[in-house]
Amino acid sequence: MNDSPEIIDVVTKCNSIVEKNNAILDEISRLRNYILSKKIRQCLESQNQLNQVLLKIEGFSPRIEIIIQIINTLLQEIKGRRGIFVQRKHYREVKHLLKDSKYDLLEVIINLKEVGIRIRELPGKKQLVETTFIKIEKLIMGVGIQISNIVGRLELDHKILASFNDITRTKLNLAQLQTGDVVAQITSPKTVSQKIISKVYSTLKESEVGHILFIVRVADRIMYADYIGTGFRYRTFKVRPENIYIVLRPRSINLNQRMKMLRSVQNHIKDKNSYSHGELMGAYAVLIFTKIFNLLRGRFTSFSNPVPDPTGSFFCSEFVNEVYREAGIYLTPKSRYSNTVMTSDILHSSYLFFLGLLFDDSEKTQLFIQKKMSNIEL
DSSP: OOOOHHHHHHHHHHHHHHHHHHHHHHHHHHHHHHHHSHHHHHHTTSHHHHHHHHHHHHTHHHHHHHHHHHHHHHHHHHHTOGGGOSSHHHHHHHHHHHHHHHHHHHHHHHHHHHHHHHHTTTTTTHHHHHHHHHHHHHHHHHHHHHHHHHHHHHHIIIIIHHHTTSTTTTBOOGGGOOTTOEEEEEEOOOSHHHHHHHHHHHHHHTOOOOEEEEEEEETTEEEEEEEETTEEEEEEOOOOTTEEEEEEEESOOOHHHHHHHHHHHHHHHHTTOOBOHHHHHHHHHHHHHHHHHHHHHTSOOOOOOSSOOTTOOBOHHHHHHHHHHHTTOOOSTTTTSGGGOOHHHHHTOTTEEEEEEEOOOOHHHHHHHHHHHTTOOO
């Protein structure tokens, strides 16, 4: 990533927010389990024990207010730093993410006060206390994902786009791919109709990435799961002419998560899940509505797909997101609704880092890369 002081400052503040946010989330989760355990619930009838728990809950609010102050500082600083975003759309989205995180944290403070009131009524209000705690945890977890997404957008802007100016340095070979990698494909449209369709889709998505793949490696064979005829099947991954492939890799993934991903892919293949054109159209409708809604509201909001497909059908980015989600990993702020996650959303994920590019050495591909260097939109 470009190491300008302005970018380093924004990334440092974002990482500080995520660190503080995750610490609070961990403590609140442990406090919930502690309070709702049968042994402790009985002890809360003691005024001394109850006061200790209430003080612990009240102690979260000042820490959350510190995070809100950092977010307010970032909002002010970013107003005068539009230039740190290579693509203007990221400046707009980052403002929305920051504002939404701020309001979510304010809602957390309100709910913490509600928990403090309901704890006094235990054990009778156990269900209500538990529900409120879960709501708090979801809000805090969402803030962490949203703020991390800002770092992902900066990386996308500066690291991937900069690689097009030094194309040979970032070129990979197929042998470097491994299970869990995500490959985003940019294709040169050949016919007039393909160019029109590509232009419409890239305008809606604000991204020229047309397809995204989940990589599976078995020995020396590099594969991906894609829709073929009657369902998802494994296909051998090949680097095709006039295509640029952006390779992203998870920052941290353990063996258990990798095995869950493989089982997820196998299950989708076994169930003969198909490609969902209906859900994809629904996702585009949500994308347009969300852009207008967020623009008017000045915050980030995600919505579910109005065209859900209960038969286990997927479009490409939905499939990649679902495989990660089933392994317990949320790639984007929209990941809870897999059927609204677009290719550009996955590209922005801070959970994935840019590994490099794949392309062939044909003259047509080189001309395509040169054409894309100055105006590619991701």
